[in-house]
Amino acid sequence: MVLCANSFAQQPIVVEGMVPNVATKQDILNKLYVTYGQTNVIDKIQIRAVTAPNGWSTAVNHVISEDLKSIKQGKLSIKGMQVDLRGKVPKQEDIQITTNKVQSLLPVDYKLNAQLSVNTTEQQLIDATLKNRIVEFESGSAVLAPSGIQILDEMIVALQKVNANKIKIIGHTDSSGDANKNLSLSQERARAVKNYLISKTIPVEILTAEGLGSTKPVADNLTADGRKKNRRIEFEVL
Incomplete structure (x- = not known):
């Protein structure tokens, strides 16, 4: 599953990828709707015969949080227990703060690869x-x-x-x-x-x-x- 946005604080939020069933898709969409508003989310999620770790949708919902809103040109990708986060944050110290916060929201067996940089200019x-x-x-x-x-x-x-x-x-x-x-x-x-x-x-x-x-x-x-x-x-x- 991939979330893409010019900024996670701005709209629209595009969510795409494959999930195993309708219930998982709806759980993710509901969290996005609560966080960003239903009219601001573009749903491109497909239901396919894929497998997901136990508790995967819960882990995804934890990561979809207000903390993402400080990231500009953001992209969040979650494939199994691998989480990739890219984007730009306002200040140098925000890189570690945001990385630590997202890591704290994930189960201990999930791996986070955060590639954040400072939004310059x-x-x-x-x-x-x-x-x-x-x-x-x-x-x-x-x-x-x-x-x-x-x-x-x-x-x-x-x-x-x-x-x-x-x-x-x-x-x-x-x-x-x-x-x-x-x-x-x-x-x-x-x-x-x-x-x-x-x-x-x-x-x-x-x-x-x-x-x-x-x-x-x-x-x-x-x-x-x-x-x-x-x-x-x-x-x-x-």
Whole structure:
């Protein structure tokens, strides 16, 4: 079975290959529908007299997850207990993170061959503009600090160079305090950044905003420096 997509975060998702029976096909399609929406999945699965390991459809369903959505130009191939994953991820550290996550979803006797690379060009331009800096806000709020506005003004110049690509603005917090409040704050901050960029003539149709709260730390939340690094805004070229 093979999943193909320009990006696992975008549509359509094409699924093709051979499975042994209708039940297996439907199990896989149902998981795809839940993950991507039924209208966004192109079904090319054929039913043939092939054999599959015990629990194969369950293993396939585990791998079809939200974690694939960070992969651009993605291709997931599952043949028996051999799993091949190809595509491009936003940053160098995402290669190991994504590989480890997919491996953890597979049974121990399945073999994963992950060939992931960094999505260069536009994403590199955006990352270089941030230069390991953090878009800062007033404490505990979604009001941009002057230093945050200065970074966003530089980001506007970079965004104007990536043509009509979609840009996702992602808000993150540290783990201090209530998780639900952190999630809401991260969403508000992402929207605040989006609104600022729109006010500076960045087209609204290329921007989306999402908040992930404290679920994706990049540093240790036990230290002040780590918490500061985790309170961040990321820009992802889709």
